[in-house]
Amino acid sequence: xxxxxxxxxxxxxFFIFLSSCKKSGSxxxxxxxxxASSQTVMAWLASKKANATPNRNATIDLLTQCLDLTAxxxxxxxxxxxxxxIPVTQQFLKEKRLAPNALLTLLLVLDPDGGIKRGSLVRFxxxxxxxxxxDRETFPKLFASxxxxxxxxxxxxxxxxxxRYKLGYRDGKIYSLGKPARRQxxxxxxxxxxxxxxxxxxxxxxSGVLVDHTSVYLGLHCFxxxxxxxxxxxxxxxxxxxxxxxxxxxxxxxxxDCCIPDxxxxxxxxxxxxxxxxxxxxxxIDPATGLLTKTCTHSWYFNRSYxxxxxxxxxxxxxxxxxxxxxxxxxxxxxxGTGYDGTQPFCLSVTEHVxxxxxxxxxxxxxxxxxxxxxxxxxxxxxxxxxxPPAGGVGQNSWTAV
Numbered sequence: 001x002x003x004x005x006x007x008x009x010x011x012x013x014f015f016i017f018l019s020s021c022k023k024s025g026s027x028x029x030x031x032x033x034x035x036a037s038s039q040t041v042m043a044w045l046a047s048k049k050a051n052a053t054p055n056r057n058a059t060i061d062l063l064t065q066c067l068d069l070t071a072x073x074x075x076x077x078x079x080x081x082x083x084x085x086i087p088v089t090q091q092f093l094k095e096k097r098l099a100p101n102a103l104l105t106l107l108l109v110l111d112p113d114g115g116i117k118r119g120s121l122v123r124f125x126x127x128x129x130x131x132x133x134x135d136r137e138t139f140p141k142l143f144a145s146x147x148x149x150x151x152x153x154x155x156x157x158x159x160x161x162x163x164r165y166k167l168g169y170r171d172g173k174i175y176s177l178g179k180p181a182r183r184q185x186x187x188x189x190x191x192x193x194x195x196x197x198x199x200x201x202x203x204x205x206x207s208g209v210l211v212d213h214t215s216v217y218l219g220l221h222c223f224x225x226x227x228x229x230x231x232x233x234x235x236x237x238x239x240x241x242x243x244x245x246x247x248x249x250x251x252x253x254x255x256x257d258c259c260i261p262d263x264x265x266x267x268x269x270x271x272x273x274x275x276x277x278x279x280x281x282x283x284x285i286d287p288a289t290g291l292l293t294k295t296c297t298h299s300w301y302f303n304r305s306y307x308x309x310x311x312x313x314x315x316x317x318x319x320x321x322x323x324x325x326x327x328x329x330x331x332x333x334x335x336x337g338t339g340y341d342g343t344q345p346f347c348l349s350v351t352e353h354v355x356x357x358x359x360x361x362x363x364x365x366x367x368x369x370x371x372x373x374x375x376x377x378x379x380x381x382x383x384x385x386x387x388x389p390p391a392g393g394v395g396q397n398s399w400t401a402v
Contacts, residue, residue, distance in 0.1 A: 036084055036114045038069050044108070044116045048159050052246040053236035056160035059096075063121065063159060066092035067106060075140050078266050079389045080112040083139050088121075096161075096240050101126060103134060106159070109264060118263065120156045120164065123240070127151035127170075144266045145306050147172040155241060156262065163241045165261040166202070174309045178202035179261060180218065180243060195222040198243040208309040208343070218243050258382035259347040260308065267348075267378050269305040269391030276300050276315045276341075280322070280402065292324040293331065296402075302395035303374060312342030314352065316395060318359075318370055328401040329365035335372075351377045354395070369398035 045064050049057045068087040075083045088104035098104075103126070108119040124134060127150075135149055142148060154167045168176035181201045198219055204212040221235045221243055235244035280296040296319070303314040316338050321331040335357050344350055357372040375392035 036108070036110055036116060040114070040116060041067070041069075041084075041086070041106075041108070044119065045159060048246075052160055053244070055236045055238040056162070056242075056244070056246045058238060059161045059240075060159055062092060062095060063088065063106065066095075073136070074110070075137055077109060077140060077143065077264065081117065082110045083264075084108040084110050084116075085139065087133075096238075098123070098240060099125065101131060105134075107139060119159060120262075121159050121161065121240075123155040123157070124150075125153045125155070142167070143262070143264045144268050145174065145308055146268070157241060158246060160246050161238075161240045161242050162244060162246055163200075166200070167261075173207075174205060176202050176204045177261065177308070181215075182221075185220065195220055197221075205309045208311050258380070259345045260380050260383065263380075263383050263386040265308060267305065267307050267376075267388035267391060269303060269376055269393075271303055271374070271393035271395060272301055273395075273397050274301045278399075283324070286323065289323065294322050296320045296322055298397075298399055300397050302397070303376070303393075305376060305391065307345050307348060310343050310345045310348075312340045312344050314338060314340045314374070316354070316370070316372075316397070318368075318399075320368060320399070320401075322401050327366070330361055330368045330401050331365075333359045333361065333368045333370070335359060335370060347380060347382050349379045349381060353377075366401055367398055368401070369396065371396040 042064060045060055049060050052060065066089045068089050072084060072086045075085060077083050084107075086106040086108070088106060090100070092098075092104060093100060093102060103124040105122045105124070106119065107122045109117045111117050122139075126132075130150060130152065138148060138150070142154070148169055149172065151169050151171065154169070156164045156167070158164060163180050165180075166176070166178035167174065168178075178200050179202075181199050182196045183199060185195050185197045197217065198221055200214075200216045200218055202214045202216070203210055204214075237244050276299040278296070278298050280294050283292045283294040285291070286293045297317060298320065299315050299317045301313045301315045305312055305314070317336045318333055319336045320333045322328050323331045338352070338354055340352075353375045355373050355375075357370065359368070359370050361368050372395050373392070374395050375390060377390050378388045380386050380388070
């Protein structure tokens, strides 16, 4: 692949840019109150340069110089982990020629001991007519799939600037998910090196229902099979949202084909008690007692779980036999099963368990109740090592005989 001579000057320009992007606050402990020292942050960023190309390294250097450490703060993620939110200064936007109203954040995930587990460079482009900083707790809400107070487009990148995925919000809800996808070039493309075409594949949702899909061409990426070292890079540019992989080879900036694009997304599970269906069959005389009897079915939702735009409700079904003995009373109550309505993520492996079922009747047999323990365990096989925390709780409901 031919190299544009003008690109040889880009690394030099970025080293010049570094001198114009000054840190806000001291490196020595500016984020100490947040659970991770600034030295820890800088060391983690430096570690990301080990196998990166010159321009990817220059982006990390620029980012390091443009962190507003004095404005860093933490937000709770879940299971003892926290987000460390560090704003990126306007100077970075200028050097990278980004829209001035864009908001850039270095978003790090801290373990309970303050170590850095992973991190992203996040760009937020607000919807037209909106402005101002993101509210605190925006990222915990986003990763728990809860409504946001802002509309716009979140772009998640590696700290080197390579594109990972885009998440769009409309009316406070997830509206779109876009991910870079690598494909073989058409037959008309002939290169001595290995080449791939990159597209941004985006799914659009309304109330959790897929309504549209688009595929936008991003560019052609070629690399030498023996490249990645000694300056023999097939793809190395200085731009934000780049399709160039950090090491210049064929890996690409995108994630694997997984319906959940980030290990920070949380499985949210809430216990509830809502009627799904109450139905009684026709009454008839019980020959043994001479009383009017009927069979009723009671289905009710006891749990709502959601992940991104996927939303499903677990329900329990109890069957009762009622008899008219002065007034309608329960003769017997039986738990007949559980199920769910809605859509689970296709890449999520879910195991549910109901145990300790207790059914009781009031002394006058006018009221019946059921109570049980519900547990929910999930894994995401396409994200190695990622297991959402277990969820569940107590399901309980009661009925009056009719």
